[in-house]
Amino acid sequence: xxxxxxxxxxxxxxxxxxxxxxxxxxxxxxxxxxxxxxxxxxxxxxxxxxxxxxxxxxxxxxxxxxxxxxxxxxxxxxxxxxxxxxxxxxxxxxxxxxxxxxxxxxxxxxxxxxxxxxxxxxxxxxxxxxxxxxxxxxxxxxxxxxxxxxxxxxxxxxxxxxxxxxxxxxxxxxxxxxxxxxxxxxxxxxxxxxxxxxxxxxxxxxxxxxxxxxxxxxxxxxxxxxxxxxxxxxxxxxxxxxxxxxxxxxxxxxxxxxxxxxxxxxxxxxxxx
Numbered sequence: 001x002x003x004x005x006x007x008x009x010x011x012x013x014x015x016x017x018x019x020x021x022x023x024x025x026x027x028x029x030x031x032x033x034x035x036x037x038x039x040x041x042x043x044x045x046x047x048x049x050x051x052x053x054x055x056x057x058x059x060x061x062x063x064x065x066x067x068x069x070x071x072x073x074x075x076x077x078x079x080x081x082x083x084x085x086x087x088x089x090x091x092x093x094x095x096x097x098x099x100x101x102x103x104x105x106x107x108x109x110x111x112x113x114x115x116x117x118x119x120x121x122x123x124x125x126x127x128x129x130x131x132x133x134x135x136x137x138x139x140x141x142x143x144x145x146x147x148x149x150x151x152x153x154x155x156x157x158x159x160x161x162x163x164x165x166x167x168x169x170x171x172x173x174x175x176x177x178x179x180x181x182x183x184x185x186x187x188x189x190x191x192x193x194x195x196x197x198x199x200x201x202x203x204x205x206x207x208x209x210x211x212x213x214x215x216x217x218x219x220x221x222x223x224x225x226x227x228x229x230x231x232x233x234x235x236x237x238x239x240x241x242x243x244x245x246x247x248x249x250x251x252x253x254x255x256x257x258x259x260x261x262x263x264x265x266x267x268x269x270x271x272x273x
Contacts, residue, residue: 075131078111083247084240088189088262089115091239091253092160095187095266100155105144105176106162110135112189118158122147144172149179156185163190163222164214173229182271186231189264193218197240197261219257222265231267238263 078085089112096102096116104113107121110132121139123129129139142148144159144166157176166172176186191198193216205211217225223234238260239253257263 074128075109081244081247083250084244085111087239087247087251087253088160090250091237091262091264092116092158092187092189094237094253095185095235095264096158097156097185101153102156102158103149103154103179104158104160105147105172106159106165107132107137107139110137110139112158112160113137116158120154143167145175147175147179151178152181152184154179154184155181156187158187158189160189161191163188164211164216169217169222169225170229173225173231177230177269180269182269184269186226186267186269187264188222188226188267189262190222191216191261192238192257192263193221195240195261195263197244219263219265222263226265226267230270232270233268235266236263 092112093116096118101120102116102118103120103122104116104118105122107113107118107123108125108128110121112118113121113132114135114137119136119138121132121137122142122144123132123139124141124143126141129141132139140148144162145168157180159172159176163169163172173186180186191201193199193202198216198218201211201214202216205214219236226234235255236257237253237255238257239251240247240261241251241259253264254260
């Protein structure tokens with residue numbers, strides 16, 4: 001993640017603004033001169049305009065476009081695939097502690113946090129935050145790579161299908177480690193890249209409003225990221241066996257991975273000495 005001090009950020013913006021003014025002048029001159037230069041300057045004009053005017057300059061830009069535009073389709077998926085959703089929820093619930101303060105990172109519309117009793121969430125999408133807030137969740141605007149919480153402020157954290165939409169998985173996991181208390185619990189739910197559903201999503205991702213911007217991971221890759229960022233003592237369950245369209249009841253989860261398309265990992269923050 002790019003982190004700028006206030007002075008550096010202002011300096012960068014002023015430099016860009018100067019470049020913007022120069023290109024704007026050249027742009028109008030080029031309109032009566034050279035066609036190729038005109039096209040090039042139009043491109044530069046557009047890029048610098050985006051950079052100068054963006055309030056997020058110096059920060060990561062979250063992948064939120066489809067969740068803003070197609071939030072109704074997002075909600076409809078849970079209704080159309082009720083038993084898939086409930087099977088995933090059942091697997092995630094197995095690892096949720098009965099006590100303690102929890103947070104869901106990438107809370108979306110609160111489809112998991114609300115029934116699991118998680119009262120705090122992080123979500124970059126305005127539309128998703130609005131829906132989750134109506135369910136009684138205290139939702140903060142933010143991204144996984146830069147969580148707006150103090151060190152050691154939560155007993156457990158949850159991510160469900162969030163890792164495929166973050167820019168930097170390891171930085172996100174480091175942030176989770178930072179906000180968890182020693183021996184805090186991190187629960188990660190995701191579609192395994194090597195599973196039948198993961199392969200189908202990967203194959204058809206360009207035609208999906210949501211998964212075209214996603215990056216999928218295998219269970220072994222997620223475990224590797226967890227171990228590199230200070231987590232240990234993993235436990236794993238899996239669910240969603242067979243084709244989604246054939247699931248007509250809530251499926252029981254099984255321990256391990258390699259058979260089910262949806263995997264949930266519970267890991268413990270390594271205590272600092």
